[in-house]
Amino acid sequence: MSTNGFSRLGHALRLAGDRFLRLGEAGQTEAEADRIRAVRLSTVLHNTPLMMGANIANAIVALVAFAGSDLFAWVALWAVLIMIIAAYNGIAAWRNGRLPPRQVASLRGSRQAVVFAAVLSGLWAALTVIFYPHATDHQRLVIVAISVGMMGGGGFALATIPPAAITFSVLMGLVSLLALSVANEAVGFSLVALYVIYTAIIVRSSLALCENLTIRVRAQMASDEQRDVIGLLLNDFEENAADWLWGLDAELRLRRASPRLFEELGCTDEQARHRFLWELLPCDGSTCGTPYKLNGAESLRKLLTSHTSFRDVEVCVVQDGEPGVWSLSAKAMFDAEGNFTGYRGVGRNVTQAREARRRIEHMARxxxxxxxxxxxxxxxxxxxxxxxxxxxxxxxxxxxxxxxxxxxxxxxxxxxxxxxxxxxxxxxxxxxxxxxxxxxxxxxxxxxxxxxxxxxxxxxxxxxxxxxxxxxxxxxxxxxxxxxxxxxxxxxxxxxxxxxxxxxxxxxxxxxxxxxxxxxxxxxxDTSLDAAARRRNLIEQELRAAVAARSLTLHFQPLVDSGSGRIICAEALLRWHHPTLGTISPTEFIPIAEDIGLIEKIGAWAIREGCITAASWPQPIRIAVNLSPRQFAGTGLYAGIADALRDSGMPPARLELEVTESLLLKTNALVESTLVAITALGVRVALDDFGTGYSSLSYLRKYRFDKLKIDQSFISDIETNADSRAIVDAIIRLGHDLGMSVAAEGVETEAQYDILRRLGCGEIQGYLVGRPMPGDELEKILTNAREPGVIRQIA
Structure with a gap:
């Protein structure tokens, strides 16, 4: 066989040996295998002294069985060898058992166990191989009994290490079977079957025991890991956390506590131990409870003496002359007989947290x-x-x-x-x-x-x-x-x-x-305010419905030329007749429309409806429409005017828009640009109610008006009040000098009419010349066959 062949064979044998040594370690990680292997070897080590004692006792039994025999000297030599090995290993195992248990073990320990099992089983197998053929029936019976017992006992003693148990049982069984089969006796064949059964049981039991041991060790490892983690967290908690742990004995004296508590108390462990917790609190009766009005030392004493558990009980303390708050929680402990044994609790300085909470509550309110x-x-x-x-x-x-x-x-x-x-x-x-x-x-x-x-x-x-x-x-x-x-x-x-x-x-x-x-x-x-509010709310609701249903109407009040008495303009006035509330005055519903944002829609309708109505009047009679300052807040006023003129076909010069001084007092870029654009259309702009409110003559230079309308408050006493007459005269002259026509409102008597005409007021409006009327009535006057447009003499 070549060198490569020997090398491959050696490698295969090493792999096979390694797999054999790892029997019972399937599915384990390397860390688990090392830990479980240490437990398995420790179990065998624990049983080794007893196992070695059994070896010595069986050797003595064999020696006694061969007493007086020709083989006694050889049996004695064998027995001494067994006793020496057993005694040495038993003493070594006893000594190792007194040392701290090993946490991990390598395959070297399993290999040593296998070698020891092979040597010991070989020595016991030698008893059968060497002495059984030459022994008497009595001695053979002793050898068979010892062999079967040692095979079973040794196999089970080494069961936690499957490779060692299998080596011991199989080697001893094979050699013994070889000796018995050579003897060619009936009992030998029975013993062969017995050896096979024992070997199978030992192998199966060893593997099952290893599996159970693996489960138990894994659970223990998980428990140890959890305990270590909890221990680390607890140590970190006690060293670094703001909370502290504390424990009291049955007499409510401090038995243990975290270093953090002693730091808060400003004392040592020895100074605080065995003292009552309420005595340790840095709190005196004069200040405790302020400013937080919490529990003090006496309250804590009563709580602890009640032997009941509690949670988040806040007590007042004083540190460095400043009041603070500690939060305490504890569980009352009792023994199996129900006797109180003390408290286990946790505490925390919550002064800053409570102050932060107080600030948050203050900010919220x-x-x-x-x-x-x-x-x-x-x-x-x-x-x-x-x-x-x-x-x-x-x-x-x-x-x-x-x-x-x-x-x-x-x-x-x-x-x-x-x-x-x-x-x-x-x-x-x-x-x-x-x-x-x-x-x-x-x-x-x-x-x-x-x-x-x-x-x-x-x-x-x-x-x-x-x-x-x-x-x-x-x-x-x-x-x-x-x-x-x-x-x-x-x-x-x-x-x-x-x-x-x-x-x-x-x-x-x-x-x-x-x-x-x-x-x-x-x-x-007072109740009248409530009634007014209820009516306002009702008017608001009904006005929305009226605008949606187009229930508002226009009446027209004529303005006449002071010289000829002919109608030259008519002011469009909103009217609203409610089916159940009756006629509602514009002075009531127009301010509401301005407040709820309906005035833009109503104003646009009034301009459009007025232009359509006036388009059929004889030329050059104008129509005047009042504008609310709120209409200038939007961007649709100019477009609405232009559309109304285009759709009605009425010349722009016949449309006259009346604005009040209040609009000019709040003027802005939008108001200015809108007025300029309206004027550019050719529409006339009149300044209504001139002389009232917050009058200022500066805007007469800034804006171009076509007409000034003198408020009726100056007209009502013009006959008797020289001051009023002087003011009216000044306004008329001012209007003429600025190139504007002048109209007077609220004319009700012939004397007022004559005075205004003599002063040069060109247009007259009031009940004397005509009350507000529906459009069809005004049209009849304008088309009167005898004197079209003349109204003064029938007013």
């Missing part, structure tokens, strides 16, 4: 800009006030405050100054309100106050009066001095309601009235 309460705090205050009202009949009031002219401060001084003003206002309100009052900012420039502990409405009136006076004073700001005011609406419980929604709604209605009455004042809620 307070306005970030002014640091007064917000809606959440107000609602909580209302809930408490209503509860006291129901339980103790404690009356209270709600004051809703809205700052006057705050938007002007923002526009003039900037939003930074507006924020500064709100902070100053909040400080002032806090100084005026009482300690029992709840102050909150609702958003923007709105505040609310819950005024408690009062039975007399005069008390809240006095508070409201102080607030109005205080906020009427000038506020010095970084950007200059700001002057504002405040409007206040007041609702009193239980007179004006017993629940939060009703009280807030009624206070809001009272605030609305205070603002409508001229601002910088307060107003109590």
């Amino acid at each position: 307070h306005d970030s800009l002014t640091n007064v309460g917000n809606r959440v705090l107000l609602n909580e205050g209302l809930t408490r006030a209503i509860d006291r009202l129901e339980r103790f009949d404690e009356h209270f009031s709600i004051l809703l405050l809205d700052l006057d002219r705050f938007k002007q401060v923002n526009d003039t001084h900037g939003h930074g100054a507006g924020d500064e003003l709100l902070r100053e206002v909040a400080k002032l309100l806090q100084s005026v309100c009482g300690e029992s009052d709840t102050l909150a900012r609702l958003g923007g420039d709105e505040f609310a106050v819950i005024h408690t502990s009062m039975q007399d409405p005069r008390a809240v009136a006095a508070l409201a009066d102080r607030l109005v006076n205080a906020l009427s004073q000038p506020f010095p700001l970084a950007s200059g001095t700001a002057r504002i005011g405040v409007s206040i609406g007041i609702a009193c419980a239980p007179i004006d309601g017993r629940d939060a929604d009703a009280l807030m709604r009624n206070a809001d209605l009272a605030l609305y009235r205070a603002k409508a009455d001229g601002r910088n004042r307060f107003h109590f809620f």
